[in-house]
Amino acid sequence: MVGQPLDAAWAIAWLKLSAAVVAENRLRLIELDRSIGDGDHGENMDRGFAAIVAKLAEETPATPGAAFKLAAMTLMSKVGGAAGPLYGTAFLRAATAVGESATLDPAALAGALAAARDGVVARGKAELGDKTMVDAWSPAVDAAASAAAAGADGAAVLDAAAEAAEAGAVATDPLTARKGRASYLGERSAGHRDPGAASSALILRAAARAAAGEAA
Amino acid sequence: MRVGLVIVSHSAQLADGLVELAAQMAPDVTLLAAGGMDAGPDGVSGIGTSLEKVMDAVSGADAGAGVLVLADLGSAVMTAEAALEFLGGPENVVLAHAALVEGAVAAAVTAQSGADLELVKKAAETAFTPVDGPVQGGTGGGTAVVDPPAPSGAGNGAVSAELQLINPMGLHARPAATLAGALGAMDVDIEINGVDGQSVMMLMTLGAGEGTTLSVTASGSDAARAVDLVRTEVENGFGEL
Incomplete structure (x- = not known):
């Protein structure tokens, strides 16, 4: 697969595709969160990503890092729930990792994803298997690193990351939550997909679609 | 500069x-609120937290002596x-891991006394650790029922006094803040009816109303000055008479 260069245009397309896919899945995320949380994840994420799209109508980031920073700031100000600082920190750490680079090579991309995951872990203090976003992000980071090391291009790295995130989200179904509001339910949280892992998979898939040339 | x-x-x-x-x-302390999300088109701030509000408040609250941030729950802390x-992780801005209301009041009083950021943070974080004092004090301004420390237990150089509250409101929030703030700036270990006289929250838990006798025991280099200060405030009815 020959993808787009991972430049500012890609980053902007990723954010816009994320907004579209979050809007499409708003009710699904609300349902998932209603089962084991407080039911606001879909609405909060939709509001946050819609705000990113609105901001992108006013300014055009010149680098992927600038786009990530815009996303970080907006999500942390508009989402409201825990997803705001968690996704915000993910994008902020990714922005720091890529610096001023105009284009990300596969290694830089894998590094940015790892930095994002580390940010989520640091902020939320969750570990793999706690039934959180981390369960989608961690396998995605591992898959991205392996793909980059094997010589895959950016689009293929993102495809591998998205696939692993999707599998990771599905794998949260039987888990008992140990972090976040779902942890209050204890054993009763088993049998439901974690909403944060589900939205993480959607967003990483959007990154792969943008890299494959899909426009928002 | 506070x-x-x-x-x-x-x-x-x-x-x-809370502000x-x-x-x-x-x-004299700059206290800024960063509550709720950014206001929507209707001008209402929904439940949630906003990075922009927090960052604006942090910038606005810094008078040069640093800023202590207190947050309520989960995602607000995040x-x-x-x-x-x-x-960028500024050195002069720190987050307190404190009970919000008790921590904010204790921090504000301590900041008012001119204490530095470290002390203000400590005041917030120790505001609600009632291991040494009554938890169930103050049920509406009644007299305190607290075992006073035995006078004989006071060591060498200890200064003590028995003082009766004469102002109708007793040792309510403002006087408690006055005492704790002034005593906090002194080199003294002081107990009032068995609680730490430098802790505004502990003084308030006494719920000491008019007519209550305060047993004050102090040690340390400022002990005499500290007890004099309490005596003067109590005898003046905390300026409320």
Whole structure:
């Protein structure tokens, strides 16, 4: 697969595709969160990503890092729930990792994803298997690193990351939550997909679609 | 130049209300609220927290002596942490891990006394650890029922006094803040009816009303001065007569 260069245009397309896919899945995320949380994840994420799209109508980031920073700031100000600082920190750490680079090579991309995951872990203090976003992000980071090391291009790295995130989200179904509001339910949280892992998979898939040339 | 405070809450009303409460005891401290999400088109701030509000408040609260940030729950703490990260981890802005109301009041009083950021943070974080004192004090201004420390237990150089409250409101929030703030700036270990006289929250838990006798025991180099200060305040009815 020959993808787009991972430049500012890609980053902007990723954010816009994320907004579209979050809007499409708003009710699904609300349902998932209603089962084991407080039911606001879909609405909060939709509001946050819609705000990113609105901001992108006013300014055009010149680098992927600038786009990530815009996303970080907006999500942390508009989402409201825990997803705001968690996704915000993910994008902020990714922005720091890529610096001023105009284009990300596969290694830089894998590094940015790892930095994002580390940010989520640091902020939320969750570990793999706690039934959180981390369960989608961690396998995605591992898959991205392996793909980059094997010589895959950016689009293929993102495809591998998205696939692993999707599998990771599905794998949260039987888990008992140990972090976040779902942890209050204890054993009763088993049998439901974690909403944060589900939205993480959607967003990483959007990154792969943008890299494959899909426009928002 | 005093340490400033920022109150981060999911609720705009809660943050504003706590600022109002704490400001009453700390008129010279810059206290800023960062509650709720950014206001929507209807001008209402929904439940949640906003990075922009927190960052604006942190900038606005810094008078040069640093800023202490207090947050209410879960994602508010995360937003506060993220704001500090966004600002590049400034050394003079710190997050307290404290009970919000008790911590904010104690921090405000301590900041009012001119204490540095470290002390203000400590005041917030130790405001609600009632292991040494009564938890169930103050049920509406009645007299305190607390075992006073045995006078004989006071060591060498200890100064003690028995003082009766004469103002009708007794040792309510403002006088408690006055005492704790002034005593906090002194080199003294002081107990009033068995609680730490440098802790505004502990003094308030006494619920000591008019007519209550305060047993004051102090040690340390400022002990005499500290007891004199309490005596003067009590005898003046905390300026409320």
